[in-house]
Amino acid sequence: MCDYLMKIILGVSIRCGLSWFEVNTLLIPMHLQDLKHWILSKLNLLNWTLEVYDSLHxxxxxxxxxxxxxxxxxxxxxxxxxxxxxxxFKPRNPPRTFPIPITIMQGIPQQENG
Structure with missing residues (x-):
């Protein structure tokens, strides 16, 4: 699993993929099996933040x-x-290996079907 993720980060595992060294923002769709629901996370590699966009907040x-x-x-x-x-290439203040802060974004459009 770790090797596969490293290939994604280096841009060699996805057709037309770019290395994380070449981009500043990543959009990561995630399916949460328990909730039977998709969310979108945005990883900013310049300020090392993780924003979550969830239409069922x-x-x-x-x-x-x-x-x-x-x-x-x-x-x-x-x-x-x-x-x-x-x-x-994408500096982060020490301690660099601490978890990336997560923000669940507020005020985004919500599904009406609940």
Missing amino acids: HEGPHNYKVREALECMSKFIPMLADRISLFE
Whole structure:
């Protein structure tokens, strides 16, 4: 799994893909199996933030599951970035391998079908 993710980061695993060294923003669609719902996360490689766009934003268990799914990514990406020396090109303040902050975006359009 780690090798596959590193190939994605380096831009060799996806046709027409670019290396993370060449881009500043990544849009990452994610399907949350438990919720049977898609969300979009935006990873900014310049300020190392992770924004979440969820059309079913709710308080409580829903947000907990969304945050839980993203926490894994927020912890794992910095470790991979450190391993491939991405921080040399996309600097991050120390401690560089700390989790990326997650923000669930507010005020976005919401689904009416609940």
